[in-house]
Amino acid sequence: MENAIKINNLTYQYQNQTTLFQDFNLTIDPGQWVALVGHNGSGKSTLAKLIMGLLTPTQGGITVFNQVLSESTVNDVRSQIGMVFQNPDNQFVGATVADDVAFGLENNEIDTKLMPKMIAKTLEIVGMSEYQDREPHTLSGGQKQRVALASVLALQPKIIILDEATAMLDPEGRQAVMATLTQLKEQFGDALTLVTITHDMDEAALADRVVVINDGQLILDGTPAQVFSEADVLHHNGLGLPFSGEVVAHLNQKPQKYLNESELISWLSTSNK
Amino acid sequence: MGNIMIGRFVPGKSVVHQLDPRTKIIGTFVFILLMLWANTWSTYLVAAIFVWFTILLTQQPLKMYIDGLKPIFWLLAFTIVLQIFFTGGTPVLLHFGFIKVTLPGVINALFVMFRFVLIILMSTIMTLTTPPTSIANALESLLKPLKSLKVPVAEMALMLSIALRFVPLLMDETQKIMNAQKSRGMSFSTGGPVKRAKAIVPLLIPLFVGALQRALDLANAMEVRGFKDAEHRTKYRILKYKKQDYQAFASLLLFSIIFFSVLYLI
Known part of the structure; x- marks a missing residue:
């Protein structure tokens, strides 16, 4: 089976010779939702930039849907991946919501006549239809990030990478973006691979698979349940647990394995009378 | 910081708002050229009526336009003082030591003031009714002929709209x-x-x-x-002249004819 993203013996050196990744390997299957977690400076954002071809690996290769990333294929690879960045303001290119979604379409030389329909459709998916003519400074952070997501969706990518996309949002905006992501995953199923880069463990808990990296090294890799049961390893790498994990840590009688929020609630109400 | 009126766009649905941005840029440009020609009272009167009429068409409160004039108040005052004190001629109205205030000086100063005010008002009409990105878009379209001289018009327009x-x-x-x-x-x-x-x-x-x-x-x-x-892109917003643009051009032409007949006949 072909992999969505395959990172093979990747080594990356900054210009000041500091090595971040050394023989790093990671494979992501199509349709997976992978959360890439690590504390600040762990290399998770650098990894995203390497995959997008914004940075060039010192050694090793990155393959996206069987296409090896190189200078000649970078535009093809980028057309398959969409990326949403951290700062909502710094990725808003257009003067209005519709213009911003159009920006990517214009770059890909889509026929002008087809654009309005495509824009309306993608804005509907993220629930921003009524904001079509609004200017960016009249939108909240969460709304801007949903527009960014729509701009990416308009290009029909197979993979979407969110690089700390909710880090600068208030709780409400964060929830709206995460809800949009969950809904997207349901709608597109295996046709969409999601990579969310975050240090928010509650966000990571939504994924199918959690990959923990620190100093460019793979620390843990598994389902949320597997990863969150390694509380000591996470703490050692500057990371916490999702809310449910933190609750369990303070219980006298603990469940056998990691439980997510709803599982924990039912466990508490049945077993611990 | 919020009171800068020059270049501010106020959304609206008036006839002037709906004009093609190119029409407004060309119109403003032609108007400025004509104002450099104006040198009699009657020409200023005709121009003032034209500006007044356009302001009414924008359906914006007059206060916005007066606010637009405020930033240039000192520049205006300075120019007027220069004109009054340093234009020679006769008759002399007042005498302070070496400074003479002459009638041609006062008339010149008034003309300069009217010219300034009318030009600023016209430009304010344009910026008030046109989103900045439309102005950038229109400039790209108007400057397209420069492309054959290898001027990167598309890049410049994109840079301008991102800067805005x-x-x-x-x-x-x-x-x-x-x-x-x-x-x-x-x-x-x-x-x-x-x-x-x-x-x-x-x-x-x-x-x-x-x-x-x-x-x-x-x-x-x-x-x-x-x-x-910036070259290999399609455009989401394509500019197209509509009926009201031809009407606007017609009224601009009419204004120019009246302006010149007043200038040369009266």
Whole structure:
């Protein structure tokens, strides 16, 4: 089976010779939702930039849907991946919501006549239809990030990478973006691979698979349940647990394995009378 | 910071708002050219009526236009004083030592004032009713012939529209940094000019650093969305002259004819 993203013996050196990744390997299957977690400076954002071809690996290769990333294929690879960045303001290119979604379409030389329909459709998916003519400074952070997501969706990518996309949002905006992501995953199923880069463990808990990296090294890799049961390893790498994990840590009688929020609630109400 | 009227766009649904931005740019340009010609009372009257009529068509409160004139008040006053004091001729109206105030001087000063005010009003009409990006878009379209001279018109228009898009953001950031500095005891409005100028430095440095960071982020975001160059792109907004644009051009032509007949016949 072909992999969505395959990172093979990747080594990356900054210009000041500091090595971040050394023989790093990671494979992501199509349709997976992978959360890439690590504390600040762990290399998770650098990894995203390497995959997008914004940075060039010192050694090793990155393959996206069987296409090896190189200078000649970078535009093809980028057309398959969409990326949403951290700062909502710094990725808003257009003067209005519709213009911003159009920006990517214009770059890909889509026929002008087809654009309005495509824009309306993608804005509907993220629930921003009524904001079509609004200017960016009249939108909240969460709304801007949903527009960014729509701009990416308009290009029909197979993979979407969110690089700390909710880090600068208030709780409400964060929830709206995460809800949009969950809904997207349901709608597109295996046709969409999601990579969310975050240090928010509650966000990571939504994924199918959690990959923990620190100093460019793979620390843990598994389902949320597997990863969150390694509380000591996470703490050692500057990371916490999702809310449910933190609750369990303070219980006298603990469940056998990691439980997510709803599982924990039912466990508490049945077993611990 | 919020009271800068020059270049501000106010959304609306008036006839002037709906005109093609190119029509408005050409119209304003022609009007400015004509004003440089005007040198009799009657020409200014005709021009003033034309401006008044256009202002009415924009359906915006008159106060907005008066606010638009405020920033140029001192420049205007300075020019008028220069004209009054340093235009020679006879008859002499007043005499202060070596300074003479003459009738041609006063008339000249009034003409210069009217010219200034009318030109600013006309430009305010344009910027008030046209979103900045439409102006950038229109400039690209109007300057297209320069492409054959290898002028990167498309790049320049894109740069302009992105720059305009970041203006409110940077204004906001300036305000934030100022507040942050004020809360630590910095004062931007006391002391002599040297002290005030020095107070600007700790404001500019974080502002520049922030702007550069934004530029790098934006470049990444653009590249990731498939931006290669400004040439090989289609356009979402295509400008098209409509019926009202032809009407506007017709009234501009009518105005020019009246203007010149008044200038040469009366």
